[in-house]
Amino acid sequence: MISQKSIELVKSTAPILQQYGETLTRHFYKRMFLSNPDVSAFFNVKNQAIGTQQRALANAISAYAENIKNLDVLHSAIDLIANKHASLMIKPEHYPIVGENLLASIKEVLGDNATDEVFNAWREAYCFLSELLINRENQIYNNNANKSGGWHGFRNFKVIKKEKESSLITSFYLQPEDKKALPHYFPGQYITLRVPTPDGFKTMRNYSLSDKPGLNYFRISIKREVALNQEIPAGIVSNILHDKIDVEDILEIGPPCGDFFLNTDEYNGKSLVLLAAGVGITPILSILNFATDNMPEREIILIYGCKNQVVQPFKHKIEALSKIHSKLRVHYRFSNPKLNDFNANQSCSIGKINMQLIESLITEKDADYYFCGPKPFMSTLFKGLLDWGIPNNQIHFEFFGPKEDLQNNSKGTLR
Structure with missing residues (x-):
């Protein structure tokens, strides 16, 4: 456990981290890759280049400092990070590398703000968080290895x-x-x-x-x-x-x-609303294929947005499902349609997916919502669904890329 004194000191740094967070994390990654180039394999070069990885870590550090007195708030985030780490085969021996470079960066970037007391408090907090993650990751590794057909590693x-x-x-x-x-x-x-x-x-x-x-x-x-x-x-x-x-x-x-998946245990007769944009259709299609096979009585609405049919994947697969399953309704939303994108046999419209469209297509809003796509799409839908009165526990989402705040009280899954 973390001492009460360290908890207070870490929490006191939250405003400083909000101000200097990205400067700190940019310094940290540069430092770590120079001193430990072998760890670069765990990181996405594109996300590093455009700064999303740095912003993601800055947000995570700031959130940890802000909520260190109530770690239950961070439970879902810890599980998300552990799943991500387990997918990349992060091991306990990697944590000292990150810790050494992160703590050194705190000292180097924050300067006089990083007193010896603050530095030692953050070292204690980092060791505590590392232990939580290592234990959860070991659970995931063991579960993956011990299940029928499972394995460990690659x-x-x-x-x-x-x-x-x-x-x-x-x-x-x-x-x-x-x-x-x-x-x-x-x-x-x-x-x-x-x-x-x-x-x-x-x-x-x-x-x-x-x-x-x-x-x-x-x-x-x-x-x-x-x-x-x-x-x-x-x-x-x-x-x-x-x-x-x-x-x-x-x-x-x-x-x-991954902890974004269709929760069949909580199904209580509610409709299933699946919303996707662009390549965000990939996990949604897995959910759709499973649900139509295993919940044939369930009302399912799929709303899929993309530029046009040139870039639209799985059209024939989705249409084949809709012909077989009478409970499935599909609507396509084209933001830049071609002349042949529309026909009388499909429900479609022009524009981007927004709440006005969703409200016009869904007659019973008390449903379970799963969605995935680009960040603007995610932000619009998450806030819109909450404003529409959908309970947080009926909203499930996944974001491609490092974890970034879509909204401060977001409880979805971002990767």
Whole structure:
């Protein structure tokens, strides 16, 4: 446990961290990568380049300081971080590396504000948090290894099929090279790929499983991340997978992880509303496939937004589901449609997904809401659903990228 004196000292630094948080975390990452370059494999180069990783850590440190007197508030965040760490195979021996560089950065950046007392308090707080995370991560590792078909570490998978879903998204169908069974996973979870990079190192990325559990393969559907400008580079791993990986190739894969998934235990007759934008359809499609198979009596509404049918993945798969399942309603929202995007056989409209559209399509708002997509989409929906009167425990979301505040009282899952 942390001493009461250290708790008070850490909490007293919260205003300073809010002011200097990003300066501190930029310094920290630069310092750590220089002194321990081997840990760079655990981090996304693009997120580092555009600063989202630095902002994410700054927000996390500030939240820890602010809520250190009531750690129950941070329980969901700790579980989220532990799942992320477990997906990347973070080990106890990595924590001293992070701790040494983070504490040194606090001293170097905060200067006179980081007195010996404050420094020692943060060291105590960091050790306490490390222990919480290490224990939770060990639970996840053991659960993944001990379940039927499970494993620990990375396992070789063969690409058995590569299918183009749109101009930007391609699906990879994966089976274990050892031909042994696959574990059950929860619809909405993700796996980790470890991929060699052109510089001779390996790096890791999380990708949502885009099909239902219980099949003899995993499917991931990956968007090619193109360079937007000099500050936002192309995605290294997504382009390697699109251009270099083909059928029969072998990929290293970690077991399914993540705490964003369809909660079947809490189903009490409510409708299921699935909302997706862009590549955010991938975990939502896994949930949709599972729900239509296992809850045929449940009302399901899918609202999917993208620019147009050129970049729209899974159109034929979704339409096939809607023909089979009478309880499923689908609406497409196109922000930049082409002339042939509309036909009389589908429900669709022009614009971006917003609360006005949702309220017009949902007759019974007391439902469970699951959504995933870009940050503006997430922010709009989360705030809009709360303002509409949807209870927080009926709102479930996942954000691609490092954890960033969508709203101060957000309790969804961001990765």
